[in-house]
Amino acid sequence: MPHRSTPTARPRPRSCLLDALHRHISAGHLDLAVSTLPLLARCGLRPPARSLSLLLRRCLLSHSLPLARLILFHLNLTGLKPLYPSITHLSNNLLYLLFALRLPDHARNLFDRMSRPNVFSYNAMLAGYARLAMPGAARRLFDRMTVRDVVSWNTLIIALARHDSPSEAVLFYSRLRRSPLGFNAHTFSGLLTACVRLEELRLVQQVHGQVMRVGFLSNLIISSSIVDAYSKCGCVSDAKRLFDEMPIRDVLAWTTLVNGYAKSGDLVNAHKLFDEMPEKNSVSWTALIGGYARNGCSYEALDLFRLMMREGVWPDQFSFSSSLCACASVASLKHGTQIHARILRTGFHPNAIVISSLIDMYSKCGNLAGGLRIFDLTGYSKRDVVVWNTMMSAVGQHGHGRATIQLFGMMIKVGTIPDSNTFVILLSACSHSGLVEEGLKCFKSMAKHGVVPKEEHYVCLVDLLARAGHFEEAVDWVRKIPHGPSIEAWNALLGACRIHGNIELGKEVAERVMELESSNSGACVSVSNMYAESGRWECVEKVRHLMEENEGDYFSSVCSILAN
DSSP states (O other): OOOOOHHHOOOOHHHHHHHHHHHHHHTOHHHHHHHHHHHHHHHTTTOOOHHHHHHHHHHHTTHHHHHHHHHHHHHHHHOOTTTTTGGGHHHHHHHHHHHHHHHHHHHHHHHHOOOOOOHHHHHHHHHHHTTTTOOHHHHHHHHOOOOOOHHHHHHHHHHHHHOOOOEEEEEEEEHHHHHOOOOOOHHHHHHHHHHHTTTTTHHHHHHHHHHHOOOOOTOOHHHHHHHHHHHHOHHHHHHHHHHHSSSSHEEEHHHHHHHHHHHHOHHHHHHHHHEEEEEEEHHHHHHHHHHHHTTHHHHHHHHHHHHHTTTTTOOOHHHHHHHHHHHTTTTTTHHHHHHHHHHTTTOOOOOHHHHHHHHHHHHTTTOOHHHHHHHHHHOGGGGOOOHHHHHHHHHHHOHHHHHHHHHHHHHHTTTOOHHHHHHHHHHHHHHHHHHHHHHHHHHTTGGGGGGOOOOHHHHHHHHHHHHHHOHHHHHHHHTOOOTTTOOHHHHHHHHHHHHHHHHHHHHHHHHHHHHTTTTTTTHHHHHHHHHHHOHHHHHHHHHHHHHHHHHTTTTHHHHHHHHO
């Protein structure tokens, strides 16, 4: 009987697809892994939740947001959406994705539907709120947590420190120290951010002492952060002393001190230290370029940018942004268009920072149409709140108040969430265009958009009303400022008094300015100018005589003016 060979079993296409998915994920070929998902769906196969979770996590870690979005689309398309709230590890990664897509309400909805949220779920929510500058929401969620780890505390401290609540961040650090959890190096990063925001040198010194006691000073990131904190609190000498004591200095430590000197206006030492650096990268160059640009040395900044290119250092988004800011400050359209051309030639894909800088440069160089062209060519995905704010600011500064309001309407329509700066820009545009009713509407709409009015918003509103001659309303709003009238608000009112020749109110406002800042000669000068513009030269002479008589005691001068 002839021997019959057993046919070789062929692998089934379905198992091949699953094997391919796992292989691509393991090899880091994320695009190929994502491309297998539609093929699996056509075969009626659902990949294991753990594989999807791992793939999603890898896409997020590699900042492959378009690929992560495709995974979300696959989950929704294949009917898995109702199932994933019950799969905790998958839901946790989806929370990170939804916050990366700036969809906090969707993230909260998923979180509320999760059957078994764990501490990682809460930490994902806290990190998302921190990323989107929502410290209030982070604080409320933190208070609800029954189990917290050190990551939970660190995330909240960083959220509070970065977003207008640095004092609270310090209080939470104190609570963490008293808890059995203890702290780690990341805790000090958040705490130092709070110190810088508070501009509290004494607090920085205390943190420095604590870091030394617990032995974290050898951590390069922490020691560089302390150098940065000393610099930003105006104590570059202490920053230099710590820098000199560091046994190992990486490019971050060098760059931090260069940046500290540059920000303090000491460009000589900044440049000297930069020249001593054993290794330079684009961040180091940008620190020096930005320092020159900020200190009014725009042409020197542009020379440095050209030198960086000649040295073969590839510019990053911040290098381009600093150079474009230098062009804007001297209104050099020629240099600005050259840098724009270089961006296009090098194949650099501009992000929101560079796009905003291009819009700002064209606008400040008098070419608003050029800025609008950049804005129109920018896809909606890259138009974040900073890009919208820059475009609105440019249009407003060119005197087009109504167009600024129209842009704001478009921004809301496409779902971009306005921030505090958006309303400063809107109110300023209304003020410069005399749009009183529109400005009041914008101010009152802030609550609807979740923005709490700050001092700068009240100052803009006072300026708007006073410029339009609505002095009684302006004075009322000055008195409504939550923590009391500020010198900026009184100065805005004083400037409007001069414009309208309201000498009587101007003298009263000048007294308020002097009460807050007795060394400010501007109030006396403003009163003198008001008299001059109304032709009351004898009063001008009297003011000047009083200022000379009181030898710099401007408060006494103003009191004497009011008495007369």
